[in-house]
Amino acid sequence: MSSVQNLEVYNDKSKRSARRERDLELLPTNSTRYRVVESVILLGLRILESPQGKNSLIRIATEVVQQRDFPPGDRPPVPHIYNRPLAEMPRWVDFFFGRLRSNFPVVLLCDIAGEASATKKDWGTDMSQYDPQEASHFEFNKTIINNMIYVRHQPPNVTGDNYNCFKFQMAITIAHEIVHLLTGFLTGTARPYTPPGVSLGNYGNRNMGESGRYWESILLGGVVEFFEDGNDPLQERQAGRPYLIEDSRNNVPAQLVSTTYINNFLNGHFSFPILTSSRAAPTTRNELRRISREMTDVRERSGRRARAAPAYESPAPEASSSVSYRRLPPTHHSYSGSYSTYYAQGNGEPSDSHAGAYGSNYGSSHNSGYENSGYEDSGYGNSGYENSYGDNSSGYGYHR
Numbered sequence: 001m002s003s004v005q006n007l008e009v010y011n012d013k014s015k016r017s018a019r020r021e022r023d024l025e026l027l028p029t030n031s032t033r034y035r036v037v038e039s040v041i042l043l044g045l046r047i048l049e050s051p052q053g054k055n056s057l058i059r060i061a062t063e064v065v066q067q068r069d070f071p072p073g074d075r076p077p078v079p080h081i082y083n084r085p086l087a088e089m090p091r092w093v094d095f096f097f098g099r100l101r102s103n104f105p106v107v108l109l110c111d112i113a114g115e116a117s118a119t120k121k122d123w124g125t126d127m128s129q130y131d132p133q134e135a136s137h138f139e140f141n142k143t144i145i146n147n148m149i150y151v152r153h154q155p156p157n158v159t160g161d162n163y164n165c166f167k168f169q170m171a172i173t174i175a176h177e178i179v180h181l182l183t184g185f186l187t188g189t190a191r192p193y194t195p196p197g198v199s200l201g202n203y204g205n206r207n208m209g210e211s212g213r214y215w216e217s218i219l220l221g222g223v224v225e226f227f228e229d230g231n232d233p234l235q236e237r238q239a240g241r242p243y244l245i246e247d248s249r250n251n252v253p254a255q256l257v258s259t260t261y262i263n264n265f266l267n268g269h270f271s272f273p274i275l276t277s278s279r280a281a282p283t284t285r286n287e288l289r290r291i292s293r294e295m296t297d298v299r300e301r302s303g304r305r306a307r308a309a310p311a312y313e314s315p316a317p318e319a320s321s322s323v324s325y326r327r328l329p330p331t332h333h334s335y336s337g338s339y340s341t342y343y344a345q346g347n348g349e350p351s352d353s354h355a356g357a358y359g360s361n362y363g364s365s366h367n368s369g370y371e372n373s374g375y376e377d378s379g380y381g382n383s384g385y386e387n388s389y390g391d392n393s394s395g396y397g398y399h400r
Contacts, residue, residue: 044174067195118177120184165239176212201248221273236302240295256280
């Protein structure tokens with residue numbers, strides 16, 4: 001299947017300090033921002049639906065159920081709603097993806113610190129009645145989506161591999177967050193407890209795990225983090241250079257991801273673990289932080305300047321001038337808030353508004369100046385660039 005049904009994408013015009021009073025604008029399906037969001041969602045789904053991706057999810061779902069049934073030490077079992085034989089887990093993972101494809105959660109384009117986050121709520125106890133739109137919604141970093149569109153309007157000699165890297169980054173992030181939705185599917189709760197054995201290093205703790213990072217480790221071979229390229233002419237609008245890092249520790253090897261691998265990946269030729277460049281010498285997270293900055297921090301620091309940039313107005317092609325606004329129902333509980341352990345307060349995994357690196361200072365990730373610009377809903381939608389946002393496009397694929 002090459003599409004998602006009933007996808008709604010909203011531009012969140014509210015400030016982070018007023019998040020309880022969201023001001024949401026529904027984007028037309030033929031707008032550029034909508035198409036970019038749809039394309040990265042499709043790529044994220046295809047990662048997880050690949051043979052290796054599906055096997056990784058079956059493994060995680062099985063471990064979540066087993067370790068909730070038999071916690072370490074003398075702790076009592078933790079309830080869940082999976083009451084079928086474990087041998088049937090592949091069928092229920094397929095069911096989960098079928099529901100995602102047919103009724104994908106609402107996506108909000110927001111000012112958030114990381115690349116994206118998943119919000120879940122208590123939705124029920126019968127897995128056969130799972131409705132992703134009722135059980136969850138996503139928040140995507142508005143600045144990243146705006147930067148992707150900005151990059152598409154620059155000449156290739158300026159943009160280099162940036163669009164490809166942005167799309168690679170967002171697809172992995174979305175796949176990571178879908179893993180969190182899978183835990184909610186198995187438990188029916190807004191804050192599903194993930195056992196500490198389903199984690200990666202310090203991303204979890206001794207009381208609870210982190211299923212998204214665990215998934216990255218078993219499929220990707222580590223976590224992917226983006227660091228600023230000081231020579232990139234796009235400066236703060238760049239995607240950064242992607243590094244594959246073994247785990248949460250600062251002194252473990254960090255290797256530059258192969259550009260050829262990324263281009264093949266975007267064209268649907270998935271292979272795992274991620275392949276790294278044979279030309280770049282291995283480094284470490286500590287060394288990268290000494291000579292560069294994480295892109296999460298770059299976007300946060302540049303946000304106020306970018307937000308003050310002039311806006312350019314132009315309508316989306318054939319888009320209605322009327323827009324829809326709505327606020328999320330009060331039953332939605334933010335997944336990106338603070339956490340405490342399941343046994344202390346009944347909560348689930350640690351917060352993971354997916355961002356560049358463990359231990360980053362996640363400040364506000366402000367809008368770019370293109371938030372309300374012509375780049376948002378550009379007339380490029382009906383031009384030869386239309387397919388460049390699509391799921392199979394590798395964009396400007398220049399090898400370093």
